[in-house]
Amino acid sequence: MQSISAQHNASENWQKELAAVIDTIRLPSFGGMLEKFLATQCHFDTMLVVTFRKSLKPLILHPTNPAEQSLTLHNYINRAYILDPLFNAIRSGTLGEGVSRLIDIAPDSFETTKYYQSCYKEFDLIDEINLVIELDPKVSCAISLGRRTSRGTITRPELNRLNTIYPVIKSLIRQFWWSQSQEFVKYEKSEGAMNQAISTFGSGVLTPREQQIAGLILQGHSSKAIANMLDISLGTVKVHRKNIHTRLNTSTQSDIFTLFLAHLKELDPTTS
Structure with missing residues (x-):
């Protein structure tokens, strides 16, 4: 059983990480600080933050460093996202704001698709948790947390924590977008x-x-x-x-x- 001291330290750590996120809302380092904060709430191996706007290409908010963006991610942003269950669920209106898992929104034979094989199985991702936030009536943001096989699927306590802190994450993302969107919004005429x-x-x-x-x-x-x-x-x-x-x-x-x-x-x- 975790000691009172250890519980206190854990509580202190997530509060410090949250404070760091708030301090960087207007800075390029916001995405990295948000990732550190979310890591205090649940375990994950990958994190991607994108915005979806109608039929236009998704826009990457994190990671923004090209060195952290794989060829698979570039393929996703440029074309494969059209087959993404998350993108289609948001676009069709069947998925609103909140926390959900890929398994809850994917088509019944999704794991047999080439898209799944190249974007998930090839990278040994066994679970994906998505936090969807509406930025305005035309733009939605999704924070996708991926878990590899060695880590297993998300646990109930972790999912509960994400649901508990969701309103805080929603507020942080909205504040960041309202202050920084002009730096990102360069939608192509595609x-x-x-x-x-x-x-x-x-x-x-x-x-x-x-x-x-x-x-x-x-x-x-x-x-x-x-x-x-x-x-x-x-x-x-x-x-x-x-x-x-x-x-x-x-x-x-x-x-x-x-x-x-x-x-x-x-x-x-x-x-x-």
Whole structure:
């Protein structure tokens, strides 16, 4: 059992870290201080802070140091985010403010997608916890905390602590954004390409229904889930999937993903 002295020290540590975050709200070091504070509340291996605004590319608030930004992160920001369950849940309005886990918002077959394989499994991430904050009616911020297999999934006490401190984090992030947003807001004119990417994928080759189903497949929805979403039979979905592979000359979901990225690059060469 933790001693009273140890409990006091732990309490003192998180209070000092919180004070440091408040002191840096107007400074570039805010993200690093926020990461240290959150580390006093739960364990995690990676932390990413991004803003989402409609169909525009996500904006990285942390880490801002290029040396800390991997190729995978650049690929995510430039194109792969279109298939991100978090991005789609926020954009569709199905996920509001608060603390949630990826497992609670991801499509039922998400772990079979190429997106999951490249952005999660390849880096041995077993859990992701997201703190979503609305900055204004058009912009949302997400703090994503990743945990690797060796650390295991988040515990109930850790999740409870995050929920408890969420109002404080929400206030800190909003204050930071209101004072620093002009330093970050440089949204590119890629809205058209990003907004049209999935809806135009396979145009001229696939039927409108097949295009719709291909988009849902890319996002990680199973045939059963697609059938329920579109109110059609499971057999019909399977026929459409077979036709999609035939028309695109593909055999796996990974092949479709590769074609989709090539399509996105054609729409917007800046995503390369």
